[in-house]
Each structure stands twice: as C-alpha cells, then as structure tokens.
Amino acid sequence: DKPEDDPHISTEELKYLRDNLDCGPNDSIPKHVVYPWDEFVTSMPVWAIVVAHTCTNYGFVSLVIVMPMYMRDTYNYWLDRTGFLSSLPYLLMAVLMPVAGTLADWLRNSEVLTTTQVRKTFICSTFIIQAILILLARNLNSVNGTLVCLVLALGLSAFAWAAFSVNHLDIAPQHASVLMGFSNTFASILAFLSPSIIIYFIRDGWQYTFYIIIAVHLFAALFYWAFASGERQRWAPPAPTPESESLSLPQRSNVI
Template sequence: MAAEKNMGPLIGQRHIQAFLLFLSITVNYTAKFNASVAVVAMTNSETTNPNFPEFDWNEMERSYILSSFFWGYILTQFLGGWLCRRYGARLTMFVSTIGSALLALLPPFCVSWGGWQAYCTIRVGMGLFQGFLFPCIHAHLANWCPVNERNRLGAFANTGIDCGTLMAMFLSGKIAASSMGWPGIFYISSTVGIIWCIVWLIFGANTPRESKFISEAELKYIESSINQGGKENEVQNARQIPVPWKAIFTSLPFWALMVARCSQAWGYSTLQTEMPTYMNGVLLMDMKSNAVYSALPYLASWIMAFVYLIISDILLNRGVLSITAVRKSFNTISFWVPAITLIGVGFVDSSQTTLAIVLMTLNVGINSGNTIGSAINTIDLSPNHAGILMGIVNSAANMLPMITPLFVGIIVKDQHDRVQWQVVFIISAIVFFLGNLFYIMFGKMAKQPWDDSDFLDNYQTCRIAEDGQSKREKAEKPIK
C-alpha cells in the first residue's frame, strides 16, 4: 500500500504530459495528412462544394504535393534531437507546432496565384517544423515515464498518430463538403494547432523537477524509478552526456530498429497518402463517401491501438511474456498480416467496394500494433539518447514517404487501372515482410552499453590501457 501511495495522484503530471504528447501528435498529424483529402477536393470540387476554386492538377503534380511535406520533414529530424537536448522539449515542441500551424493557414491565400508549386513550398515548410516533433516526444517520454510505465504511456502518446490521421481523413472530407469548402480544412487545422501551443506552454515541463504542478510523491516516484538502474539523475542530465556516435552506428539492435521503422514507413505511407486517390479512381466513390471510408481504417487503428495496449499490459504485468517477446510478437502481427491484406486490396474493383473497405480496415487496424512492437524501442535501447535515436531513425524512415507518392506516380499512369495499383500493393507487402524478419532476428529490447553516461570515458580509458599494454609488450619483446 505504501508503494502505491508514493506513486502520487491517480492522474498525475506524468499522465498529463503523455496526454499533451498525444494531442500534439494528433494536431500535427491532422495538418500533415489532410492534404490527401484536400488535394482530391481541390481538383474535383463537384464532389464537395462547387462554390470554391478547382485546380487542374495531373497525377504527378498531386504526387509532388503529397510528397513535398517529407522533403522538409527529413531535413530536421536530427536537428530536432539536437535542439531538444540543448533547449528541452517544451520550447522545441512549441516552435515545431506553432510553425506548422501558422503555415497550415496559408494554402487558401497562396494556391490561387502560386498553383501547386506554392502548395508544395508551404508543405515543405510544414515538414521542416514538424521534423522537430518526434525526437522531442521520445526524449520527453524518457524523462517522464517510470520504467514500468514506459510501454503504457509511450504507446498511449503514440495513439495520436491514429487519431490525427483519422481526423485528417474523416473531418477534412466533411469540412470540404460543408459551406466552408476546402479552405475550411486549413483554417480549422491551424486553429487547433495554435490552441495546443497555448495549453502546452501552461502545462508542459522538460522534466518532472521543472514542473510547477507535480506533487512531491510523484516526483520521487518518477525519479527513483528512472534512476533505479543507474547513477543519480542520469536521464535528467542527458543533455550533458556526450553522444557515442560510433557505438550507435555500429550497433546491430539499432540497425534492426532502423530497418523495421523504414519498412513500416513504406507500407503505411502507401495507404495514408494514396488511399483517397485509389478509392476515387478504382472504387469510384464520391468525395463524401471517400471521407467516411478513408477514415474507417484509421478509426479501427485507433481502437486497435488501445486493444494492443491493454493486451500488452496484461501479458507484461502477469509475467506471461517478456518485453522482448511482446515487442517482436506485436510487430510480427502488425507487419505480416497487413502484408497479406495489402495484396488482397489490389484484386478488388468497383463492384467489390465492401470487401475493399474490409481489407483496408483490417490492414491499418492490425498495423497499429507496430507502436508497441517497434516505435518506442528507442527508449528500450537508450533512455539517455532516445531523442537522438529517434531523430536518426525518423530521418531515414521518412525518406520513404517522400519517395512512395513519386513511386506511385511512376507506376500508376491511370488511377482507374487496377493492375497498376496491384503492383504498388504487392511491393509494399514484400517490404513489410522482409523488414519485420530482420527485426525478429536482430532486434533487442534491453538498454545498450553505450547508453551509460560514462561509456565514452570508460571506452577511452580502455583504449589508453590497451595502447599502454601493447607498448609494454613490444618493449619487453626480446630482440632477435
């Protein structure tokens, strides 16, 4: 009983921080992915509100718009990790979200005279700002999550990915069909981003010790849990710990994580960015139906994220599976089942819309297990360098969503041609399968030696000792 009381309030500041991270991901993902619906509305106003301008953009130009966000996004991932270490997550995440929110307001004013090129430029800028986000989120989770709550709080925060994508797919279509038309998509997205920034400035804190609202009991509980296996205040002082670059880039578990996240990015981004176009072109759905059915898989994903979270908590708390078994099992389910359903999606046509919706819903819903499976593996490997790891991994992973719309644009010359879409989905299925196989073979869920705050000092000491021993051996070697 005493241990439970020392955990602080039932809803403590660590839960508030996780909820704020969830909201941050939600508002940023809404702004990030509403373009897939907005582009359809802006080029086919008859299915939404015909009182607003319509643009004659071909499939390749639309692909440029959808991929342009990632042109900026990949450039600032590593910078986001560095800024978070230097200035903390509170300021860096505020700059990330406010910058993206203000830019989200511009398309209705700029696209009419600047065309698709202006829209691309705006989305590149949004990508530059949002690139700071996930390195900060993983570093913030490492600072705030007690060891036995990392899986729960980290997975909960990341459900914002599903919620934000759901909002982008469902609400954007509804807004575009309303009296606000497609410009309303951008106005509302910008407004909610600004509101989050205000709330974050009030309640956000880099560490538990910096929080103005945390209780003494919760503060002691978090700090004692985080530091139970290491030196005092090790994670809280991560900004002062040198980064062991060589050790990271020669670590096989790190590369297993990298491969898993890259393969996830390829398969998932194919559906995220191309689903509205596929449903409009092959399944011949109008925009209002498109909005509902495009959003349905992400509703399933959001629900399934909590199902995975509950199941993993039960398995871990009852000692049924280790954290390694949970992560690899969930990742396998979330990669290999969608690999099968992706292939199935490519073999349906406009007379089988119900089957297509079922398959795509299963695909995205089951894939949500990748959050527990591999997305938060950065914190397992290195709490001290979680932000830096996420910056590196996300930089690589988000090169692929930049490529996939262009890749689809090369293969799909006619958006009504089902055979061309089959090629796209089969390739994505193969990537899913091979990426998870590598993760199963080489992934690790334990803190790596290079996470220690004195790793570089010890490494240098060993090198000096080895050099000294080598010199002594040479000096003592008899001359023949």
C-alpha cells in the same frame, strides 16, 4: 522544472529518472551527455527499429495515397466524398493504439512474454497480417471487401507503433530521444518519397504498387525478427549514482 517538484511522482520513478538521465538531486537539467554514435550506427537492434519505423511509415503513407485512387479507378467509388469512410483508418488506429499498449504492458508485467518477444510479436505479426490484407484487397472483386481489407491494414499499424516507438527506451533509455530522431529521419525520407514511387510504378498497373508495399512489410518483418531486441544494450548502461558505488542496481526497471 525538476522531477522532484512533481507532487505525484513516486520514489521509484524519481530514482529511475535520475539514474537514466544522470541528474542529481540538485540538478535542474541533465549533465552533458556524450552520445555513442559509433555504437548507434553499428547496433543491429537500432537498425531493426529504423527498419520497422521506416517501413511502417512508407506502408501507411502509401496506403493512404493509394486507397482512394484505387477505389476510384477500379470500382468508380469516390472514397474522398464519404468523410466517415475516409476517416475509418484513423478512428481504428485511435481505438487500437491504447489497446495495443495496454496489452503489451500486461504481457510483460505478467511475464507471459519477455520485452523482446512482445516487440517482435507485435511488429512481425502486424506486418505479415498487413501484407495478407493488402494482397486480398488487390485480388478481391468486391468494393466492400477491398475497403475492409485496406482499412484494417491501415488501422493495424497501431500495433506496430505501440512496439517500435517505445523500443528505443528498451535498448537505451538515456539515448531514446536521439534514437527516435535517428529512426524518424529515415522514416520521414521514405515517406516523403513514397508518392513519387507510387507515380512511377502505377504506370505499369496497380499490382506493382501493391506488391512493393507487400514486399516492404515482409522485409521489415524478417529484419526485425532477426535483429530486434528489448534488452538494454551494453553501450547504454545506467548512469552511475552514489547508491551504485556500494550497491549493484538492476539492469532494468519496471517503472515506465
């Protein structure tokens, strides 16, 4: 299938796809792409995405594992027997994800914030709020209060996902799929290891497990704030087109 075969595609969107995928009008698939791996692994904005993705995955998986165990051991509250409460974090994420995406688009399109500012604000504020909620959950002596804090901490991951999952497209649209695979590799490895990390530290008490999750979130917030970018990188220029030979194309497009 070709983009031009879509009856609903706009001229602007078709031009955007051709520019970034290096497809000509008669091409059914993109031409061979040489991926600049040396630029990938030395780019701090790329590593900022990797850190955000990895720490989000680790925090989410860890809290999903810890929450029912902690509620059971501390309050004798069997969360896994109450299906609705167990699903609350996922329901909250399902509600907040489109809200976060719409809000991010509005902030950018209205020029309230730049793309970089939107990504940094969403991710860093989410990580900091999550760290505070996890700390409160650890120190509260209330079943309901602890449950609310943990559910909110999990649900707010939607704002982080709405930022870093599209950040690849911001910095290198034509390499976004490869960069997503790159960051997801690290994220999946740490998420896979999180149960073993929890089991190791839980022997010394719940506080260490919670403090590690908090530290991971705070580290990710600091790293992302320092190195993230929402601007197209110099090593990912728009693909040359016939029009670009006589006309200088804008570096960024508003079409998504």
